Amino acid sequence: MTSSAVPSSAASPVDPATVEEIFRRFEAANPEPKGELEYTNPFTLLVAVALSAQATDVGVNKATRALFAVADTPEKMAALGEERLRDYIKTIGLYRNKAKNVIALSRMLVEQYHSTVPRTREELEKLPGVGRKTANVVLNIAFGQPTIAVDTHLFRVSNRIPLAIGATPLAVELGLERIVPARYARHAHHWLILHGRYVCKARKPECPRCLINDLCRYEPKTA
CATH class of the missing domain: 1.10.340.30 (Hypothetical protein; domain 2)
Structure with a gap:
């Protein structure tokens, strides 16, 4: 993951009110997001x-x-x-x-x-x-700690919207920690990872069915 993944059109992240609305919608759609790896303890x-x-x-x-x-x-x-x-x-x-x-x-x-x-x-x-x-x-x-695990999906989504802009996973992680409202912190990385995996895909994001399409500033949106 390099700086080339950062959208050049994004001069600054979305404002706090938009951040709040983004996570409000994610929570409304999926109140208890889960990781997809199977485990017993x-x-x-x-x-x-x-x-x-x-x-x-x-x-x-x-x-x-x-x-x-x-x-x-x-x-x-x-x-x-x-x-x-x-x-x-x-x-x-x-x-x-x-x-x-x-x-x-x-x-x-x-x-x-x-x-x-x-x-x-x-x-x-x-x-x-x-x-x-x-x-x-x-x-x-x-x-149950409110940590943010930045994988390739989350890295892409955060830079595209943009929520936290960064050339490295650590930069994105620290940026998100600063802006994600506390009430959403525990589930934030799950919502963003799942969004990147199933909607905001790398090659062709499925923008028409994106629940935050109107809030996202990613320019090469798909019809």
């Missing part, structure tokens, strides 16, 4: 999110259904071992490196965190294969 969520890098949620879910049936705790995952884990996730991109990281983070959870997924970004980012986005997803979904 904070640990399996952490693993699923770590596996989802450069992969689709659908593909990850297909692989993890059988995996989580046999390894849904750090102890069980560590006992499974890297080689056997690879057999479960070999349909996922970068599966060899991901298997290495999942086994390493499982062992670290057992040895340093009493097999409990930590509740701070700093601690989560110490785990192998866990970056800021993964940590934000876990904090938000598992623990």
Whole structure:
């Protein structure tokens, strides 16, 4: 993701009243948005999110259904071992490196965190294969914290509307944290991700069925 993704026509983000109305509409349409990765507890969520890098949620879910049936705790995952884990996730991109990281983070959870997924970004980012986005997803979904996980969909949508303009995911994340009203903060990233995945698509956004079409300043809108 580079500055080329930032719409050149957007001199400044939309005003606070428009931000409020955008999220009011998202909430009215989908009051309790959910992530699409399947999980059974904070640990399996952490693993699923770590596996989802450069992969689709659908593909990850297909692989993890059988995996989580046999390894849904750090102890069980560590006992499974890297080689056997690879057999479960070999349909996922970068599966060899991901298997290495999942086994390493499982062992670290057992040895340093009493097999409990930590509740701070700093601690989560110490785990192998866990970056800021993964940590934000876990904090938000598992623990209800108002974090904003910026993936390619959210990055695109935020720059297009524009809500927060930024050349990097971190810039967009920090920008959104400043402008999203507190009452919408917990679900904000879900609404934006789902909007980007199913409506404001990369190649051809489906503007005619967009519920914020009249508020969005993206110029190359589709008819």
